Amino acid sequence: MQPGEKSPETQSFTAFGLRAEAEPLQPGLHVVATPIGNLGDISFRALATLAAADAVIAEDTRVTKTLLAHYGISTPLVAYHEHNAAVMRPHLLARLAEGAALALVSDAGTPLVSDPGFKLVAEAVAANIAVTSIPGASAVLAALVVAGLPTDRFFFEGFLPAKSAARRQRIAELASIPGTLVFFESPRRVAECLADLTAVLGQREAALARELTKHYETVRRGKLGELAEALAAEPAPKGEIVLLVGPPLDDEPLLLQSNLDDLIGKALETHSVKDAAALVSAETGQPRRKVYARALELNAREK
Known part of the structure; x- marks a missing residue:
């Protein structure tokens, strides 16, 4: 066995009570979807990838450790999250450039969806490192x-x-x-x-x-x-x-006038017309000129 090479025992996983050996992985970054709750929602390909990888890159290693233990996988874990990403990313890219096969997971579901994996994938692509998707669960x-x-x-x-x-x-x-x-x-x-x-x-x-x-x-x-x-x-x-x-109804304006009037009315209770218009414009994204004109109308009615 070559230095750094994993033994067959560490390149295996258990599913349905059976022990299976994973085929060696091609070098590169393997983006692996994991279950969003039910541990049964994972593919054999994902398990084989996690078992054969040189390391698993995880947001929270405690969460991923539970998943790996459930399937008898002993691949080393590397923490990669928003707090250490800037420091860890160069190290991970260096390992990939040297020919490592690394698996990227999130705490749950498909990586890169509301997690810090995007920059790692983007920089791997820029460095001509192979990136492979192993699809699966997505919330x-x-x-x-x-x-x-x-x-x-x-x-x-x-x-x-x-x-x-x-x-x-x-x-x-x-x-x-x-x-x-x-x-x-x-x-x-x-x-x-x-x-x-x-x-x-x-x-x-x-x-x-x-x-x-x-x-x-x-x-x-x-x-x-x-x-x-x-x-x-x-x-x-x-x-x-x-x-x-759901999407907008066919006859639905960008912001219902009744809702806009309610917001303006509440703002006018404690603010001047100008300040109320600025506040409601900021809250709703509506043009300040439009909101100000409507605030003038509503304010005049109250007098």
């Missing part, structure tokens, strides 16, 4: 196919801003996209996020998918306002959440 697609919303076009946004004003502004920027919108969201912010989606987008069809592929998987469907009202009256849910919002 985005898993949620999309059970939501009951149009699937011919969709836009994945990831996480919206944490603060309401910035969140509403970003939602307004997405409002005219002619497809289903897909978001990740924190359980503690999901009720507020639904309220902001309702304020900007009105009563579009929507779905909330929680704990997909796990024991407590739930999918709630309905109008945005219905979901917002229900979540506001309940304790914060637990687990991973994907929010999906």
Whole structure:
């Protein structure tokens, strides 16, 4: 056995109670999708890749260690996350340039979707290092196919801003996209996020998918306002959440006038017309001139 070469024992995995030996990997970066909850949602090709790789590059090595242990894989783990990426990336690229076969995984699902793997893949491609995809589970697609919303076009946004004003502004920027919108969201912010989606987008069809592929998987469907009202009256849910919002209705304006008037009216309660217009414009992404003109009209009615 050559120095640095893995023994057959370390290039194997266990599935369905059977031990299988993995074929040697070609050098390069192998991007491997892993389960989003149910450990059974992984392919034999993914297991063989993880077993045969010289190392597995993982966001959180504790999470990936559990997966590898479940399938009897003993490949070394290397931590690569947003806090150490700038330092680790040159080292990983150097190993790849020397002919290593490295497997890249995220904590769950397909790498590069809301995780730091993009720069590593981009720089590997720029260095003419082979990059191979080993496809599999994805929370985005898993949620999309059970939501009951149009699937011919969709836009994945990831996480919206944490603060309401910035969140509403970003939602307004997405409002005219002619497809289903897909978001990740924190359980503690999901009720507020639904309220902001309702304020900007009105009563579009929507779905909330929680704990997909796990024991407590739930999918709630309905109008945005219905979901917002229900979540506001309940304790914060637990687990991973994907929010999906249907595309604009044929006769839906960019921002419903009634919603815009409500926002302006509330702002006028504590601000001047000028300041209210600036605030609502920032929150919704609507042109300040348009909002200011409407604020003047509403303010005149109140007098």
